[in-house]
Amino acid sequence: xxxxxxxxxxxxxxxxxxxxxxxxxxxxxxxxxxxxxxxxxxxxxxxxxxxxxxxxxxxxxxxxxxxxxxxxxxxxxxxxxxxxxxxxxxxxxxxxxxxxxxxxxxxxxxxxxxxxxxxxxxxxxxxxxxxxxxxxxxxxxxxxxxxxxxxxxxxxxxxxxxxxxxxxxxxxxxxxxxxxxxxxxxxxxxxxxxxxxxxxxxxxxxxxxxxxxxxxxxxxxxxxxxxxxxxxxxxx
Amino acid sequence: xxxxxxxxxxxxxxxxxxxxxxxxxxxxxxxxxxxxxxxxxxxxxxxxxxxxxxxxxxxxxxxxxxxxxxxxxxxxxxxxxxxxxxxxxxxxxxxxxxxxxxxxxxxxxxxxxxxxxxxxxxxxxxxxxxxxxxxxxxxxxxxxxxxxxxxxxxxxxxxxxxxxxxxxxxxxxxxxxxxxxxxxxxxxxxxxxxxxxxxxxxxxxxxxxxxxxxxxxxxxxxxxxxxxxxxxxxxx
Numbered sequence: 001x002x003x004x005x006x007x008x009x010x011x012x013x014x015x016x017x018x019x020x021x022x023x024x025x026x027x028x029x030x031x032x033x034x035x036x037x038x039x040x041x042x043x044x045x046x047x048x049x050x051x052x053x054x055x056x057x058x059x060x061x062x063x064x065x066x067x068x069x070x071x072x073x074x075x076x077x078x079x080x081x082x083x084x085x086x087x088x089x090x091x092x093x094x095x096x097x098x099x100x101x102x103x104x105x106x107x108x109x110x111x112x113x114x115x116x117x118x119x120x121x122x123x124x125x126x127x128x129x130x131x132x133x134x135x136x137x138x139x140x141x142x143x144x145x146x147x148x149x150x151x152x153x154x155x156x157x158x159x160x161x162x163x164x165x166x167x168x169x170x171x172x173x174x175x176x177x178x179x180x181x182x183x184x185x186x187x188x189x190x191x192x193x194x195x196x197x198x199x200x201x202x203x204x205x206x207x208x209x210x211x212x213x214x215x216x217x218x219x220x221x222x223x224x225x226x227x228x229x230x231x232x233x234x235x236x
Numbered sequence: 237x238x239x240x241x242x243x244x245x246x247x248x249x250x251x252x253x254x255x256x257x258x259x260x261x262x263x264x265x266x267x268x269x270x271x272x273x274x275x276x277x278x279x280x281x282x283x284x285x286x287x288x289x290x291x292x293x294x295x296x297x298x299x300x301x302x303x304x305x306x307x308x309x310x311x312x313x314x315x316x317x318x319x320x321x322x323x324x325x326x327x328x329x330x331x332x333x334x335x336x337x338x339x340x341x342x343x344x345x346x347x348x349x350x351x352x353x354x355x356x357x358x359x360x361x362x363x364x365x366x367x368x369x370x371x372x373x374x375x376x377x378x379x380x381x382x383x384x385x386x387x388x389x390x391x392x393x394x395x396x397x398x399x400x401x402x403x404x405x406x407x408x409x410x411x412x413x414x415x416x417x418x419x420x421x422x423x424x425x426x427x428x429x430x431x432x433x434x435x436x437x438x439x440x441x442x443x444x445x446x447x448x449x450x451x452x453x454x455x456x457x458x459x460x461x462x463x464x465x466x467x468x469x470x471x472x
Contacts, residue, residue: 023349023446052288052468057408059445069410077313078467113259172293173467174305179415179435179458197433197458199415209295210259222415222433229465231314231409232288 004045007036011046012055015066026056026064054078054230067230074228077175090129096154097189098124101143108140111204111215119143123154126189132224133190139216146213162213171208177201182219190221197222240281243272247282248291251302262292262300290314290466303466310464313411326365332390333425334360337379344376347440347451355379359390362425368460369426375452382449398449407444413437418455426457433458 011032014020026032032043047064050056057067073090102122109116121141127134139158141149146162153161162168180198187194198219205214247268262268268279283300286292293303309326338358345352357377363370375394377385382398389397398404416436423430434455441450 054408057442057446062445065446067408071412074412077465171468172290172303174464175467176307176310176462176464178462179433179456181433197415197417199435206293209298210293210301220415226412226414228413229313229411231411232407 003038004042004049007038007042007046008049008053010036011050015055015068020066020068022066022068024066026066028063052232054232069228069230071228074226077227077229091131092134093128094155095126095128096123096151097126098122099149099151099154104140108215111202112140112142112212114142114144121146121149123149123158125154129224133192133221134224135221136186136189136219137216138218139214142211142213145207145211168213169208171206171210173203173205175201175203186219190219192221192223199225199227239274240278240285243274243278243282244285244289246272247286251291251304256302256304258302258304260302262302264299288468290468305464305466307464310462313463313465327367328370329364330391331362331364332359332387333362334358335385335387335390340376344451347438348376348378348448350378350380357382357385359385359394361390365460369428369457370460371457372422372425372455373452374454375450378447378449381443381447404449405444407442407446409439409441411437411439422455426455428457428459435461435463 011026014035015026020026027035029040029043033040036043038046047056047058051058054067054069056064058064100122101119104112104114104116104118104120106116108120109118112120114120120143121139123137123139123141125137125139127137141158145168146166148166149158149161153165159170163170178200180200182190182192182194182196182198184194186192186198187196190198199222201218201220203214203216203218204212205216206212247262250271251262256262263271265276265279269276272279274282283292283294287294290303290305292300294300336358337355340348340350340352340354340356342352344356345354348356350356356379357375359373359375359377361373361375363373377394381404382402384402385394385397389401395406399406414436416434418426418428418430418432418434420430422428422434423432426434435458437454437456439450439452439454440448441452442448
């Protein structure tokens with residue numbers, strides 16, 4: 001980890017420990033430099049990173065302010081860490097329904113940017129929050145990247161394993177979503193009624209080298225899920 | 237506009253004109269510097285901005301590649317420009333149902349960070365895409381920021397007016413969403429049935445100085461709307 005990344009984490013801790021709220025002002029640059037004992041260029045890079053992450057916003061000529069969404073229990077749409085982390089205060093568990101190696105359909109191969117002769121891990125899980133169904137998840141992992149998976153790993157956080165166990169570097173992702181009605185099978189898995197609303201989300205997760213490694217389709221229980229995201233201005 | 241912002245726009249044009257696709261490689265830095273006749277530090281800043289915007293991704297030691305979501309007709313959840321821009325190829329129109337100045341409820345005052353004695357513009361619109369209902373929108377604009385609105389402006393893009401007409405600088409936004417069933421009134425406005433699915437989205441738009449100026453609640457017609465977003469890795 002680079003110096004400015006560590007300092008960014010330290011500043012987040014500072015915000016946490018001082019219980020700073022949305023619109024609270026951070027100490028001025030000189031104070032931050034002194035407090036964390038780093039150069040102006042390092043602290044500037046740390047603050048830019050935190051701005052990208054939606055942790056602070058900078059107002060030219062006025063200072064750096066805390067950005068803190070203030071609703072609990074919402075799942076971040078921008079987190080690439082899986083939602084276990086957003087819902088830390090809740091009890092999120094997974095039940096693996098199916099786990100196998102197979103050849104991808106045309107749709108899956110297209111989204112993973114592989115050809116249909118290559119292999120994928122297919123994982124189907126039901127995820128629970130505080131004992132209620134949260135979502136039905138079907139994921140396809142490119143086996144050239146995610147070389148090994150088993151039932152036990154799939155019962156926990158697959159993303160944690162991919163990063164810590166396999167040492168893969170998770171990069172950007174593309175997410176598509178729409179709302180529809182549950183079909184009979186989905187309703188059965190989620191304990192809802194056929195025709196009830198669903199949020200259907202397709203995500204393509206890429207490694208930092210740009211290669212897609214996970215194409216996932218998630219059907220959310222509308223009664224148990226709510227989402228937030230933070231958008232930045234792009235000055236363009 | 238600063239030099240690097242203009243160059244970023246030029247690089248986007250270059251990608252467009254050369255019809256580059258996801259994972260296509262951009263020319264190396266030296267070539268870009270020569271082509272656009274700028275310094276290395278400028279081209280680097282342009283590319284960083286384009287990476288933030290989800291237009292390119294950079295692979296250390298390997299180059300800069302195009303990132304281009306490849307599904308048409310999806311509304312960007314991260315655009316702060318209103319969705320008219322995403323759906324340019326479609327015919328998006330608005331019907332104003334109500335427009336008035338009023339005092340905010342406690343909920344609205346809280347989300348706009350004002351007190352209940354201050355005034356807001358309330359605008360209720362139905363938006364159409366190719367003649368079909370796209371969404372029902374209720375927006376509350378802080379009247380100290382959005383000092384004037386009328387029926388004609390509300391029939392067009394309010395965000396365009398806010399930026400070009402009033403000269404306000406739109407900054408970051410916080411977005412909350414969940415799925416639910418339409419009530420009778422919503423169903424009537426959208427031409428759907430009570431109990432049909434809806435995507436309900438609340439957004440708080442801020443000026444670049446951090447002050448919220450628009451709190452909006454939008455109920456989407458699930459048959460006409462689909463969304464995408466691009467998430468970046470934050471290396472933290």
